[in-house]
Amino acid sequence: MSATQQIRIQGGTLVTIEGRRAMDIEVLDGRLATIAEAGTLPGIRPPGGAPASVEVIDATGLYVLPGLIDGHVHLRDPGDGTAEDIGSGTAAAVAGGVTTVLDMPNTDPPTDDAARVDAKLRRADAVAHCDLGVLGLVDDRTLDRLEAMAEAGAVGFKAFLGPTTGGMAPPSESGLRAAMTIIARLGMRLAVHAEDATLVEAATTEVRASGRTDPLVHPDRRPVAAEVAAIDRVGAVAVDTGCAVHVVHLTSADGLAAIERWRARGADITCEVSANHVLLGAEDMAAIGSRMQMNPPVRRRAEGHATALLEGLADGRVTMIASDHAPHPASHKPDDPWVAHSGAVGVETSLQLFLDRVVGAGILTLERLVKATSAAPARVWGLSTRMGALTPGLEANLVLVDPARPWTIDDDTLHGRARLTPFRGWSGQGAPVLTMLRGRVVMRDGEPVGEPIGRGIRPSR
Ligand code: DOR
Ligand code: ZN
Numbered sequence: 001m002s003a004t005q006q007i008r009i010q011g012g013t014l015v016t017i018e019g020r021r022a023m024d025i026e027v028l029d030g031r032l033a034t035i036a037e038a039g040t041l042p043g044i045r046p047p048g049g050a051p052a053s054v055e056v057i058d059a060t061g062l063y064v065l066p067g068l069i070d071g072h073v074h075l076r077d078p079g080d081g082t083a084e085d086i087g088s089g090t091a092a093a094v095a096g097g098v099t100t101v102l103d104m105p106n107t108d109p110p111t112d113d114a115a116r117v118d119a120k121l122r123r124a125d126a127v128a129h130c131d132l133g134v135l136g137l138v139d140d141r142t143l144d145r146l147e148a149m150a151e152a153g154a155v156g157f158k159a160f161l162g163p164t165t166g167g168m169a170p171p172s173e174s175g176l177r178a179a180m181t182i183i184a185r186l187g188m189r190l191a192v193h194a195e196d197a198t199l200v201e202a203a204t205t206e207v208r209a210s211g212r213t214d215p216l217v218h219p220d221r222r223p224v225a226a227e228v229a230a231i232d233r234v235g236a237v238a239v240d241t242g243c244a245v246h247v248v249h250l251t252s253a254d255g256l257a258a259i260e261r262w263r264a265r266g267a268d269i270t271c272e273v274s275a276n277h278v279l280l281g282a283e284d285m286a287a288i289g290s291r292m293q294m295n296p297p298v299r300r301r302a303e304g305h306a307t308a309l310l311e312g313l314a315d316g317r318v319t320m321i322a323s324d325h326a327p328h329p330a331s332h333k334p335d336d337p338w339v340a341h342s343g344a345v346g347v348e349t350s351l352q353l354f355l356d357r358v359v360g361a362g363i364l365t366l367e368r369l370v371k372a373t374s375a376a377p378a379r380v381w382g383l384s385t386r387m388g389a390l391t392p393g394l395e396a397n398l399v400l401v402d403p404a405r406p407w408t409i410d411d412d413t414l415h416g417r418a419r420l421t422p423f424r425g426w427s428g429q430g431a432p433v434l435t436m437l438r439g440r441v442v443m444r445d446g447e448p449v450g451e452p453i454g455r456g457i458r459p460s461r
Contacts, residue, residue, distance in 0.1 A: 005029055005053055005439055012059025012400065016390055017371040027396040030439035035392060059400050066374035066390050067099025067397030067435065071381060072248055072272060072322035073347050077123060079108030083418045084327040087127040089347065090454050092416035094129045094443040096348035097399035097432030100387060101130060105137035105158050106166030112137040113145045114152035121153050121456025128454030129442055135191055137168060140175035146182045153458035155381050156188050161230040162195030164295040165343055170197050180243035189244040189380065194230035194255065195222055195296050215285035217337040219297035227255040227296055235262030238269060246380060247271040249324045251296045253308035256317060270319040270380045275353045276344055278306045280422060290333045290340035292422035294326065310363050313372060320376040323350040327418035344422050348414055352407055356428030382459055400434040407431045415448060
């Protein structure tokens with residue numbers, strides 16, 4: 001078969017988990033074909049016939065990173081097109097250097113059976129700008145549908161152990177145990193929203209009785225103890241059942257310590273942090289307002305959790321970075337912490353924030369950032385035979401980063417539908433300038449380009 005599409009990416013500095021080197025890349029028919037020392041690729045030489053097109057992309061002065069896999073987004077599709085849909089949310093993703101997103105099941109209706117998994121994946125085939133995988137909902141009603149959801153293409157499952165947007169019911173103790181037994185047998189992983197419902201309710205009752213309405217009401221309703229209790233609950237079942245677990249949006253040093261304790265007892269527990277929880281502090285709520293209200297909450301900077309999470313990211317105890325992109329229209333975000341909905345946008349700004357505030361600040365190497373945004377999520381979610389590295393044979397998903405590009409974050413420059421970023425007004429340096437999905441340029445100079453060529457990801461089982 002003759003090649004139909006050939007691309008050279010030359011002059012850039014490739015960043016992998018092992019290090020960075022001046023290398024050129026040849027892409028054939030959407031896959032990484034050859035990666036060679038700068039200047040050593042042979043002349044353009046179609047392997048089996050004349051290519052229909054040859055494109056050269058000059059990456060001089062740029063870093064070439066694997067396309068980001070953002071393992072945690074809420075695209076509100078189906079449900080609330082005023083907040084986001086798969087088209088708008090994946091346009092925002094490619095603007096941020098993301099080539100794959102995993103969509104959470106708390107849509108309306110929730111992703112809780114095989115038909116709804118399939119419908120989301122088909123919708124991605126039709127309108128997505130990047131690839132999209134789906135997590136199926138675990139609650140007491142879905143136990144006998146988990147296998148069918150896996151067959152329909154779910155990459156994993158998610159349980160909400162505490163109350164949050166969408167009102168997903170936490171599984172009972174026996175339901176959780178049964179679900180994890182099934183998920184272990186399927187060889188898949190359970191993502192958990194780790195806030196214990198009972199402790200959140202108790203703290204909420206206490207804070208409400210105090211009559212408080214100040215912005216710190218929100219973090220005080222959802223204490224660190226609730227995160228630890230939820231991790232302990234799932235950790236114990238993980239040891240018993242052998243089910244692999246992933247703790248989403250970890251917020252505390254204590255939560256990370258709990259994960260480490262269960263790891264030491266043999267549990268396979270991975271975890272993620274978001275830019276929100278490592279860069280913001282609850283002290284900022286008075287100035288930023290309900291834009292930064294989310295579940296679990298951003299902790300007080302003075303408590304040191306963000307510093308501990310960044311240390312965990314640097315040494316590998318924190319497995320990955322995910323945005324928890326959770327858009328809400330302005331009508332959901334009054335400045336009353338008792339009324340505002342929780343969740344903040346972020347898929348588009350995560351990479352630039354980590355580049356400037358974390359890598360630029362010397363907290364994380366660029367190589368470690370690459371691991372946390374591509375190789376690690378690919379491994380954890382079973383996608384590494386297709387993506388997550390710059391390795392010949394894998395899909396040509398990559399992002400070119402200009403380390404000198406200045407940026408300022410503002411609602412008006414974002415590409416999602418709801419744009420209330422908690423990072424409004426932040427500026428910095430270093431941003432994605434080109435995103436490639438399976439050999440096609442889907443973002444240039446910060447703007448999504450071309451037809452939406454994203455697809456639903458259906459792992460073969
Ligand atoms: O703050 C949050 N928002 N936390 C969640 O768990 C859900 C999310 C949403 O869907 O808005
Ligand atoms: Zn979320």
